[in-house]
Amino acid sequence: MALVLNEEQQLLKDSAVEFFKEYLPIDTIRQLRDHPDSEDSQNGYKKDVWQKMGEMGWPATIIPEEYGGLGFGFVGLGVVLEAGGRTLAPSPLLSSVALGASALLLAGSEEQKNQWLPQIASGEAIFTLALQEGPAHNPRLITTRAEIKGSDYVINGKKTFVSDGHIADQLVVAVRTDGDDNSRKGQSLLLVDTKQAGVSIKRSVMVDTRNMAEISFDNVTVPASALLGEQDNAFAVIEQIVDRGNIALAAEMLGSVQEAFEQTIEYLKTREQFGQPIGSFQALQHRAAQMFCEIEIGKSLVMSALNAVDAGGFDIPYMACSAKVHMCDTYRLVSNEGIQMHGGMGVTDELDIGLFIKRARVVMQMLGDENFHVQRYASLRGY
Amino acid sequence: MWYFSIISPVVFWQYMTLCQIVDEGGCKWPNIDSYIFYPSFTRRKRYGQLSADCDSKEALEAFAEETRAWLEENCPPAMREPVRSDDDMCWGGRKWEFESEDQKLWLERMVAKGWTVPTWPEEYGGAGLSKKQEKVLFKEMRKLKCRPALSSIGVVMLAPALMKYGTEAQKKEHLPKIARGEIRWSQGYSEPGAGSDLASLKTAAEDKGDHWLINGSKIWTTYGHKADWMFCLVRTDFNAPKREGISFVMFDMDQPGVTTKPIHLISGTSYFCQTFFDDVRAEKSQLVGEENKGWTVAKYLLQHERDTIAMAASGGGKKKKPIEQIAKETYGEEKGKIADSAVRNQLARFQIREAGFGLTLQRMGDEAKAGSPPGPASSIMKYYGSELNKDRRELMLNCNGMNSLGWEGDEFNNGEIARSWLKSKTNSIEGGTSEIQLNIIAKRVLGLPGVVS
Incomplete structure (x- = not known):
């Protein structure tokens, strides 16, 4: 697959860029933050x-036409997320589609897919993945247990930092049905309705004003039909879902990084000191040029990773790690340098660069930071 | 201005090899180390006759079959062995001593076919192949592991400039000799006082009617002591602004007044020279482009040089023991992992960047195919590629431990790792330093302003 967008994908990208500028401009984040009692703010999205x-069909991008989707593939979802990244657009697109729909597509039965995918595609149902249990991503550590009672599963435990957890309708919950807390074997995925008795959800207010939740399960009982994929063998599927999530995150990060970088370059051209634009100073020019190179490399990795998902090859995990590591490094660099190059203005709330650095650290942590993925990459390569 | 221009033969050889490698597209993890992409935007303009007939699927298949048969018959087995060192490369020229009878035979046979420059017209020593036929030829050569018959600065660097700016007489005189490997060329760009600021060059050309007399000195002339002719930037007008008084001339180095002195490098080799001119004669008929407009020709040629270096940096050369295996042997292995976790992380981070670079070359090729203008891609790739290559060589030291620092003897393969590491330091200096590349990106791509004086 070529590493350039085709005409259809380019149109999708252009319309997404326009849409987010109009409906979710970057000030949306400030509005949500500054009016904590408003309904939008409580929801964390509009x-x-x-x-x-x-x-517009965006939640439908990766969903095949037979389930009410558009069959645009991951490249389609990626360009929309990249466009959203430019305005830090708050929406459950990543949780519901990249994670939720992927879980169903990878592990769901025909019945589950028929039931849920059309609702995800239309945006009616919001899904998310409840995986993490501690402060950092660690997909092996699952202590939330599901006991088998008759034909039901009874869930007890707690999940942390579930993105869009408090607005989701359905959770894809990683539970332990067998084995030790840290073992790959014995993990299962269960679909849980958030309104179910015993599910309690607490919104966590995060630095980026976006949605995270802590979710407790107290004797939550679901039927056997809630099982997604095979019992005890979910680890491989979870990794595949997380790969897709990371590739989607990398696409969002790419959009944010480009926007933060462009705003910084604009500032270098207009801010004057010593009688000239500060962008004329080589000390800043070289650092700006280095950032530009890293962003170009990032574009290639993200595009290849999105392509890899659509091609369904064995290279998806390699590409997911590579894209995430590179975008974490680049987002850290561009957000830090963005503040430094804006000087005193960079640490004021008046400019957007502060919003980018806050979101940066959250997306970097989500589904594994660069250190996690460097090590995973080494393991995948057999060293 | 910004450029200075040297090129190491190792880099050059890698480029020649790369030119033979046809992009088969796609991403073949996990053997990323062995990927080599073939970005079409870097290729020089082709002069082959394009006809639908010779490019049809059937015709190309037939051509492939003929080619394979010819190569099997004509490429001596010794010329299918991997290239071990610079000595295995054939550079041609009047002073060339063939390493073996096979090397000579292989060049002669390829020259007779016009396959040292397959797409050039026959009158210039080529075979008039279409671009697609050339791809087939290179692919067949690669399958049989045939060495390039000729490595030539003339082919890769001078010829594109001559094709674009040379007179018909110049093309007829020089291109066939380049194609046949009869004349070996060197490049006279940098001077002791004109490196990154190349346009400040001072080598003087005094007008003597039908010729110039040249006085001055050039440095970093690759294999200057083995070359026959030089293409050279000289100052023909000392009163004009610095970029407007430069001319691009060619002259025979076999004349009184030309002396060359090899420069010994930290890697233990000396393929660069300093060349001195004392009343050296250059005919006016050997002026390329217009008088005082040599800067335009020079820039065009530098574009090719930078692409060459970026491409070479993406290569990595011959198949060897995987670096991760070396690291395991050096630092031990625990549960399949390199026992030293810092080395492990360093290696993984490098490989991710390397993959990103390879994919960016591919993306730029795809963009060019899709019709986007090439833009300043070559500066970005030159910077990133040469920095990456230096990192690769540093990593080789980390992964090999003290073994990497052996200098002589079979147990150290004659210091191959250390010498390659030292040679890699030239990557970010030759063809415009990394700092110059960053200046270009800042000004041309990002549109940042110049300093107000």
Whole structure:
């Protein structure tokens, strides 16, 4: 697959860029943050805009046509997320589609897919993945247990930092049905309705004003039909879901990084000191040029990773690690340098660069930071 | 201005090899180390006759079959062995001593076919192949592991400039000799006082009617002591602004007044020279482009040099023991992992960057195919590629431990790792330093302003 967008994908990208500029400009984050009692702020996203996104077909991008989707593939989802990254657009697109729909597509039965995918595609149902249990991503550590009672599963335990957890309708919960807390074997995935008795959800207010939740399960009982994929053998599927999630995150990060970088370059051209634009100083020019190179490398890795998912090859995990590591490094660099190059203005709330650095650290942590993925990459390569 | 221009033969050989490698597209993890992409945007303009007939699927298949048969018959087995050192490369020229009878035979046979420059017209010593036929030829050569019959600065660097700016008489005189490996060329760009600021060059050309008399000195002239002719930047007008008084001339180095002195490098080799001119004669008929407009020709040629270096940096050369295996042997292995976790992380980070670089070359090729203008891609790739190559060589030291620092003897393969590491230091200096590349990116791509004086 070529590493350039085709005409259809380019159109999708252009319309997404326009859409986010109009409906979820970067000030949305400030509005949500500064009016904590408003309904939007409590939700952490704008329901009416999410509905419009549904009408535009964006949650339907990766869902095949037979399940009410558009069959645009991951490249399609990627360009929309990249566009959203430019305005830090808050929406459950990543949780519901990259994670939720992927879980169903990878492990769901025909019945589960028929039931849920059309609802995800239209935006009616919001899904997310409840995986993490501690402060850092560690997919082996699952202590939330599901006991088998008759034909039901009874879930007890707690999940942390579930993205969009408090607005989700359905959770894909990673549970332990067998084995030690840290073992790959014995993990299973269960679909749990968030309104189910015993599910308690607490919104965590995070630095980026986006949605994370702590979710406790107290004797939550679900039927056997809630099992997604095979019992005890979910680890491989979870890794595949997480790979897709990371590739989607890398696409969002790419959009944010480009925007933060462009704003910084603009500042270098306009801010004057010593009688000239500060961008004329070589000390800043070289650092700017180095960032530009890293972003170019990032574009190639993200595009290849999105392509890899659509091609379904064995290289998906390699590409997921590579894209995530590189975008973590690049986002850290560009957000730090963005603040430094804006000087005193960089640490004020007046400019956007502060919003980018806050979001940067959250997306870097989500589903594994660069250290996690460097090590995973080494393991994948057999060293 | 910004450039200075040297090129090491190792880099050059890698490029020649790369030119033979046809992109088969796609990403073949996990053997990323062995990927070599073939970005079409770097290729020089082709002069082959394009006809639908010779490029049809059937015709190309037939051509492949003929080619394979010819190569099997004509490429001596010794010329299918991997290249071990610079000595195995054939550079041609009047002073060339063939390493073996096979090397001579292989060049003669390829020259007779016009296959040292397959797409050049026959009148210039080529075979008039279409681009697709050339791809087939290179692919067949690669399958049989045939060495390039000729490595030539003339082919890769001078010829594109001559094709674009040379007169018909110049093309007829020089291109066939380049194609046949009869004349070996060197490049006279940098001077002791004109490195990154190449346009400040001072080698003087005094107008003597039908010729110039040249006085001055050039440095970093690759294999200057073995070359026959030089293409050279000289100052023909000392009163004009510095970039407007430069001319691009060619002259025979076999004349009184030319002396060359090899420069000994930290890697233990000396393929660079300093060349001195004392009343050296250059005919006016050997001026390429217009008088005082040599800077335009020079820049065009440098574009090719930078692409060459970036490409070479993406290569990595012959198949060897995988670096991760070496690291395991050096630092031990625990549960399949390199026992030293810092080395392990360093290696993984490097390989991710390397993959990103390879994919970026591929993306730029795809963009060019899709019709986007090439833009300043070559500066980005030159910077990133040469920095990456230096990192690769540093990593080789880390992964090999003290073994990497052996200098002589079979147990150290004659210091191959250390010498390659030292040679890699030239990557970010030759063809415009990394700092110059960053200046270009900042100004041309990002549009950052110059200093107000």
